[in-house]
Amino acid sequence: MTETEVPGGTGFVTERGSFKAAHVAEQNVDRQAFILDQMAARPAVRSLKSWALDQLAPTAGETAVDVGSGTGEDVVALHELGARAIGVEPSPGLRAEAVRRAAGADVEYVDGHAEALPFEDESVDVLRSERVLQHVDDPAVVVQEMTRVLRPGGRIALIDTDWGTAIIHPADPDVLQRMVDYFLRESANPYSGRQLRGLLADAGLEITGETAATWLEPQAGARQGFVGMMHLTSLQAGVITPEEAEAFAKTLGEAADRGAFHMSLTMHAVSAIKPRAV
Numbered sequence: 424m425t426e427t428e429v430p431g432g433t434g435f436v437t438e439r440g441s442f443k444a445a446h447v448a449e450q451n452v453d454r455q456a457f458i459l460d461q462m463a464a465r466p467a468v469r470s471l472k473s474w475a476l477d478q479l480a481p482t483a484g485e486t487a488v489d490v491g492s493g494t495g496e497d498v499v500a501l502h503e504l505g506a507r508a509i510g511v512e513p514s515p516g517l518r519a520e521a522v523r524r525a526a527g528a529d530v531e532y533v534d535g536h537a538e539a540l541p542f543e544d545e546s547v548d549v550l551r552s553e554r555v556l557q558h559v560d561d562p563a564v565v566v567q568e569m570t571r572v573l574r575p576g577g578r579i580a581l582i583d584t585d586w587g588t589a590i591i592h593p594a595d596p597d598v599l600q601r602m603v604d605y606f607l608r609e610s611a612n613p614y615s616g617r618q619l620r621g622l623l624a625d626a627g628l629e630i631t632g633e634t635a636a637t638w639l640e641p642q643a644g645a646r647q648g649f650v651g652m653m654h655l656t657s658l659q660a661g662v663i664t665p666e667e668a669e670a671f672a673k674t675l676g677e678a679a680d681r682g683a684f685h686m687s688l689t690m691h692a693v694s695a696i697k698p699r700a701v
């Protein structure tokens with residue numbers, strides 16, 4: 424598949440900040456759902472979702488919340504274990520898509536932001552949030568808010584990418600560094616993965632587990648998705664020249680043709696419990 428086949432068209436190529444809550448109104452929901460589906464299919468993401476669910480182990484009658492629930496898959500998974508499952512999601516389009524995908528399952532998707540969750544103090548038994556903190560300006564505020572709504576003894580699991588772990592090969596090191604620096608600058612919180620443990624500990628929570636998974640991009644990824652768009656986005660931003668953009672794409676494409684392209688990115692997951700006396 425090429426970028427032009429992405430739902431919503433070639434805007435995907437130059438889209439920036441597409442999952443930031445402040446940009447929700449401008450987004451093409453089909454394109455967002457497409458990107459989320461691509462991510463959710465990756466083995467690293469599957470293994471971390473499964474790990475988090477095992478850590479949280481919601482039981483019948485418990486209230487389980489997914490903050491930044493996107494297309495809602497993880498809310499349905501919490502529900503299937505017997506919990507009263509609620510997704511908090513600021514995008515009306517993604518909430519509607521989540522309702523459609525839930526196909527009548529007894530789940531709720533509510534409007535809200537991680538910075539001001541629509542729940543009473545200590546009213547939530549289980550809380551998860553995945554690939555959301557990288558899009559927020561102040562993750563400490565968000566984790567404090569999550570801690571507020573969690574009941575004493577409640578469980579939490581956070582999953583996020585650390586964009587500082589991205590490796591792309593082969594590429595001109597200087598050109599690649601300028602592109603990477605640009606993407607890191609543009610992201611609200613690119614080093615989220617490495618911060619999860621400290622955020623939970625600093626909020627007074629007791630860490631119960633941590634793990635990581637590295638996503639390895641298939642050879643086709645040299646020409647599509649994040650890598651396929653980055654030289655075009657960087658060119659548009661003026662951090663590389665047209666000649667550098669063309670050489671970048673050509674080098675990666677030729678490498679993929681002989682099976683020599685490498686792109687990897689590490690994602691982290693941490694679980695914790697709210698002590699009975701925080």
Ligand SMILES: C[S@@+](CC[C@H](N)C(=O)[O-])C[C@H]1O[C@@H](n2cnc3c(N)ncnc32)[C@H](O)[C@@H]1O
Binds near residue numbers: 447536
């Ligand atoms: C990369 S997506 C991940 C979606 C989902 N958690 C998953 O694993 O597929 C980030 C999600 O967080 C939502 N989001 C962004 N900023 C948010 C905020 N401040 N509060 C709540 N959700 C937010 C976006 O609308 C989007 O659905």
